[in-house]
Amino acid sequence: MNVAILGYGTVGSAVCEALIQNKELIKARCGKELKPVVALAITPKPNALVPVVQDIEEIIKREDIDIFVELMGGVNKPFAIISKLLKQGKAVVSANKAMLAYHRYELEEFAKNAFFGYEASVAGGIPIIKILKEGLSANQILGIEGILNGTSNFILSSMNEKNCSFDEALKQAQNLGYAEADPSFDIKGIDAAHKLLILASLAYGLRHKPEDILIQGIHEISSEDMYFAREFDFTIKLLGIARAQNGKVELRVHPAMLDKNRLLAKVNGVMNAINIKGDMLEDSLYYGAGAGGKATASAVISDLMDCARARSKTSMLGFERQIPYTLVSQDEIYTKYYLRLKVEDKIGVLSKITQLMSENQISIDSFLQKPKSKVDHSTLFFTTHHTYEKSIQTLLNTLEKQDFIKAKPFMMRIQS
């Protein structure tokens, strides 16, 4: 299937790159090759991975394009283009949340006879559209609480962790490329509101526009508010909130004090997370990158693959054919380890143990000897640097045979 990329910026180039780099995997999973054949860009892109043209008409009139990926931004122009394509029965994938916040129900009409995917429009690194539309489809959605804007979350995290002012945190975000020169859409809650409205359609079928809901930004939050939050065990987060009761739904975007012990409160930096409460499964939470070229491209391509699969038959386990993975043998597992040893309390024991470790190429990362209790042996705790499972197993077998070992040595792996 031939893919046209309308907009060759960070996301567009990441889509092309991944389609090329993960070509075999994608083909193995969905049974079709997805080939980027042309891209649209206003300025020339000398290093582009596909031919780049500057006139959109040149792409739209081509008969050999199977799917169009819209990454242009804006509202009215992309809406006009996508509407036209869908009416012609062409498949379209878009990451454009602003356009969806205003035109999603018109697009739904046009998409009745054509594929339209928009997984990338909310939290690129979390397949939240599919989760709400399909995974949780049996549930009455009682509530949604989402950290939907990475820029705001980065600023709030910085203010909290580094005790800096809003302006300092914003400047830092801009320096790191997390905030744009004009950060209004992010810090004033507009971007989060666009995303909340898309989720609200999936959960409740609400057709409202950004003007209809409560939106408060984070730009008025001061260090003093941060001070208070800390004193009272809160964390401040910009949340998109939906809450349903008796057929009525609250929709709002605003900074909120959140119990610092909630999982959602522990989501820091540019990450996104969405907590959904359903009548059947109670709380579930989804956490991942909110933006960035690769994460957004991941969502765009999952839509392309959905489109491809709809035209073929999806295999039950997601692969149309076997790909060349093999299982690592247990001996080859390579990780850090934790050991607990009960030993006789006598001279030379620690020296012997460390010698055995060294003989097995095992290097100690930390060591703790617990004060001896009334019973007649000591407990030693070790953690190791990375080593092979085979080495640890050999060490354990050797240790067990030593007369100073008073109980079967115990080992656990450390997940780093």
Added chain:
Amino acid sequence: MNVAILGYGTVGSAVCEALIQNKELIKARCGKELKPVVALAITPKPNALVPVVQDIEEIIKREDIDIFVELMGGVNKPFAIISKLLKQGKAVVSANKAMLAYHRYELEEFAKNAFFGYEASVAGGIPIIKILKEGLSANQILGIEGILNGTSNFILSSMNEKNCSFDEALKQAQNLGYAEADPSFDIKGIDAAHKLLILASLAYGLRHKPEDILIQGIHEISSEDMYFAREFDFTIKLLGIARAQNGKVELRVHPAMLDKNRLLAKVNGVMNAINIKGDMLEDSLYYGAGAGGKATASAVISDLMDCARARSKTSMLGFERQIPYTLVSQDEIYTKYYLRLKVEDKIGVLSKITQLMSENQISIDSFLQKPKSKVDHSTLFFTTHHTYEKSIQTLLNTLEKQDFIKAKPFMMRIQS
């Protein structure tokens, strides 16, 4: 579409109940009514919501059943039944992870011409099958780390939080119904291994069986290990782990020391969580209930709806028709609030503020006065009990007009 429930226990009855209770919602979302028409149970169920029979042949031979839900447990018997049904082209949904751990590739063959759903087989409250199969399908899966067994996680959480022994924690889990009389499958890591193998098929197409992978249970973990973990900032979790590099995959189930600051380490009690690292979206994490009648039923019904949708056309936003939700007006929002006020430092100010609050039916939850700095006003912080947005807005408007207020009052909502 008529649904037969093979196995009317906790999950089976929850499926029936939800199909009846959320009938309209389900129909609105997938365009079909899903009607439970018969259930299988060994013993009579006098309060069952559907007719219950004891002979499976009586159900299987019926011509009016569109989907069969297998909730019997076991391996060989359900495999034989499901194989037969799929070969006849009948749609089947199953929650049976043990059967899938052994027979998933045979089932995939049989399911080439019939629908087979198994979302409920891993972490009922997290649509992880769909996430891996479709949402993250563009990614090379670099790693999976999953808390896949609620019983073990409950025991480890208890040992950590209450400083109790493994035996005490297990007994408590049994008393609360979180562990079975024979808890071997859960505490020895077998159940987690079954689930990991299913995920490994989705991520890598690996056909291995439980015998092929490393499995260590939690039954040997002592209070001393917990002591160590705390001293060294670890949390102990039973993890199902997959790690891929250069086409090779590690698969293992074992208790692991995990940096206590990782999100995964903060997942306590019977909850499940799965961290997935993809080459494109880096880390994402999915958190939800692992088991329980309703959460598992939620997954079963999402499969039933997928089946129903495959026979109709899914609307872009997940609803075939509008359902009667309306938007709550902003005035009606009902939550707790946080206020920051800059006031002149003089007698009677606090009294006046609290009087205004009281006049607006706003009740104070907490109050903090920050020591006065060099500048000539004090800062007051309030949190309120639940109240209406309209009341707070009225209060703010009134406060702004007071001469003792030295800066625009600031308000945030508290998410409780």
